[in-house]
Amino acid sequence: MLHKVVMIDGFPGCGKTMLSPIISAFERVEIMQYAPLIEQICELRYLDCIDEDVAESMVRMNTDLLIYNIMMGRNSNCRPTDLSSIFKHKPTKHIRRMLESGDETIPKKIIEQKPILQLTTHMLLTASELLFKALGDKLIFIEVIRHPLYMVIQQEKNFNILEGPRSQHVRYSLDNKEYTFFTNGWEDTFDVSNSFEKAIHSINWYYSILFDSNTDRCMFIPFEKFVKRPDDYMQKISEKLSTPITNSVRKEMKKQKVPREQLSDGPDLDIYKRCGWTPPKYFSEDEELNARRELVSKNVSSESLKLFDTICKKYTETYLNK
Numbered sequence: 001m002l003h004k005v006v007m008i009d010g011f012p013g014c015g016k017t018m019l020s021p022i023i024s025a026f027e028r029v030e031i032m033q034y035a036p037l038i039e040q041i042c043e044l045r046y047l048d049c050i051d052e053d054v055a056e057s058m059v060r061m062n063t064d065l066l067i068y069n070i071m072m073g074r075n076s077n078c079r080p081t082d083l084s085s086i087f088k089h090k091p092t093k094h095i096r097r098m099l100e101s102g103d104e105t106i107p108k109k110i111i112e113q114k115p116i117l118q119l120t121t122h123m124l125l126t127a128s129e130l131l132f133k134a135l136g137d138k139l140i141f142i143e144v145i146r147h148p149l150y151m152v153i154q155q156e157k158n159f160n161i162l163e164g165p166r167s168q169h170v171r172y173s174l175d176n177k178e179y180t181f182f183t184n185g186w187e188d189t190f191d192v193s194n195s196f197e198k199a200i201h202s203i204n205w206y207y208s209i210l211f212d213s214n215t216d217r218c219m220f221i222p223f224e225k226f227v228k229r230p231d232d233y234m235q236k237i238s239e240k241l242s243t244p245i246t247n248s249v250r251k252e253m254k255k256q257k258v259p260r261e262q263l264s265d266g267p268d269l270d271i272y273k274r275c276g277w278t279p280p281k282y283f284s285e286d287e288e289l290n291a292r293r294e295l296v297s298k299n300v301s302s303e304s305l306k307l308f309d310t311i312c313k314k315y316t317e318t319y320l321n322k
Contacts, residue, residue, distance in 0.1 A: 001064045001067060001068055001106075001107055001110050002060075002063045002064050002067055002117060002135070002138055003067075003110065003114045003115060003116065003117075003138070004114070004116045004117070004138050004139075004140065004241075005063055005067075005116065005117040005118070005119060005135060005138055005139055005140070006023060006029065006116060006117070006118050006119070006140040006142065006240075006241065007118075007119045007120075007121050007124065007131070007139065007140070007141050007142065008020045008023060008032070008118070008119070008120050008121070008142050008144065009120075009121045009122070009123070009124045009125060009141065009142065009143050009144070010122070010123075010143055010144035010145060010146075011122075011123060011145075011146075011151055011155075011203065011206050011207075012122060012123075012151065012154055012155055012158055013146065013150065013151035013153075013154035013155060014144045014145060014146040014151060014223060015144050015146055015223040015226075015227075016120050016122075016144050017032075017083050017120065018223075018227070018256050018258070019142070019144055019221070019226070020032040020083070020118065020120045021083070021088065021089075021252055021255070021256060022249065022252050022253055022256055022258070023118055023142075023237065023241075024089050024118060024252070025246075025248045025249040025251070025252035025253075026116075026237075026238070026241050026243045026245075026246070026249055027243045027244070027246065027248075028113070028114060028115055028116050028241075028243055029115075029116045029118050029241065029243070030067070030070050030115050030116060030117055030118050031070070031084065031086065031088075031089035031090075031094070031118070032083065032084050032089075032118050032119075032120045033066060033070065033084065033117070033118060033119050033120070034084060034119070034120055034121075035062070035066065035119045035120075035121055036168040037062055038059055038062050038063070038119065038121070039121055039122060039123075039124065039168070039169070040168065040169075040170050041055050041058045041059055041062070042055070042059075042124050042126070042127035042130060042131070043127075043169060043170040043181040044170055045127065045130055046126055046127065046181060046184070047170065047172060047181055047184060049170075052130065052133075055130055055134070056130065056133055056134040057134075059130070059131060059134040059135065060134050060135065063117060063119075063135065066117055066119070067110060067115060067117045068106055068107075068110070070115070070117070071097065071106050071109055071110055071113075071115060072097060072102035072103070072106050073094055073095075073096075073097030073098035073099075073100075073102070074098075074102070076094050076097075076098065084120075116241060116243075122169075123182065123206060125143055125206070125209055125210060125213060125218070126206075126209055128141055128143075128213075128215060128217070128218055129215070132217055140219070140240045140241065141217065141218045141219065142218070142219045142221060142237070143210075143218050143219065143220050143221070144221050144223060144226075145210060145220060145221065145222050145223065145315075145319060146222070146223040146224065147223075147224060147289070147312065147315055147316070147320075148203050148207065148308065148311050148312050148315060149289050149292040149293060149296070149312060150223075150263070150292070151203065152196070152199050152200065152203060152292070152296055152308070153199075153292070153295070155199035155202060155203060156195045156196050156198075156199040158199075159195050159198055159199070160195075162180050163178075163180075167180070169181060172184070174187055177191070182202055182205050182206070183202075183205075186201060186205070189201055193304070194299065194300070196296060196299040196300050196304075197300050197301065197304045200296075200300060200304050200307060200308045200311075201304075201307075203308075203311060204307060204308075204311055207311050207314075207315065211314060211318065219236065219237075219240070220319075221233055222319045222320065223263070224263055224319075224320055225319075225320070226258070227257075227258050227259060227260050227263060228259055228260065228261075228263075229259065230253065230258050230259055234249075234253075262285060263285055263288075293309075293312075296308060
């Protein structure tokens with residue numbers, strides 16, 4: 001049933017939830033959906049716990065199921081404050097879907113209306129090859145990337161969730177200890193690290209994959225460039241979606257404060273604060289970065305700080321200086 005799917009992916013804190021509402025404002029693009037089951041399939045494949053053909057089939061079945069349920073108004077999020085709430089995306093349309101006939105009428109509606117499924121996902125760059133094998137040309141994969149100094153604080157806080165009952169990421173047991181999927185291969189380092197050092201090593205794991213990625217099928221969007229000069233990126237997104245940039249899209253961009261003068265001048269939302277966002281303290285972005293590095297340096301070993309500085313330098317050289 002799936003016509004097309006756009007995945008807004010990235011490391012926690014990269015800016016996915018800034019871009020996802022903008023993408024939702026395009027014609028035919030559905031409200032952002034979280035896809036923990038698809039993430040779990042990819043994580044299990046990363047750990048070599050399921051066969052590749054099984055993973056591909058499950059990805060295809062679950063994207064079909066997601067668009068089917070969305071078009072029928074099933075499992076709609078009615079919690080007003082959530083980022084994926086129907087009240088943030090044409091609520092009357094979603095309520096009407098709940099009241100209209102569903103089931104056998106839905107496949108025909110999908111064929112006629114050609115809705116675009118939108119998934120907001122976490123750390124699936126490692127699985128991009130698998131996802132393209134499963135979905136082919138139906139997949140638009142957008143990877144949002146950001147300077148590590150703007151993500152390390154949120155990731156440090158995330159470990160309280162990752163190691164608690166609310167986490168939906170795949171975990172595995174080794175020597176009577178539990179680990180989240182991305183620690184595979186560096187468990188010894190994880191065991192002797194504090195929360196800030198764990199954040200640095202998890203960023204190093206993901207950014208090592210990012211720096212080595214040479215796929216031309218993924219669209220990479222540096223947060224720093226997009227929020228200040230979005231036009232070229234928006235045009236490319238419009239072309240991939242085959243739908244124009246309308247006044248609704250521009251209105252949502254304004255709501256997300258895009259373009260903006262300073263990187264951290266984002267919407268003042270409670271969920272961002274819970275994830276470590278704070279209003280900018282300095283007018284200079286260099287001063288803001290230096291303040292964040294100073295915080296990190298007080299909480300990590302010299303070896304971890306050196307590693308982190310290396311990641312930050314390579315990110316700047318690769319994505320910001322070009």
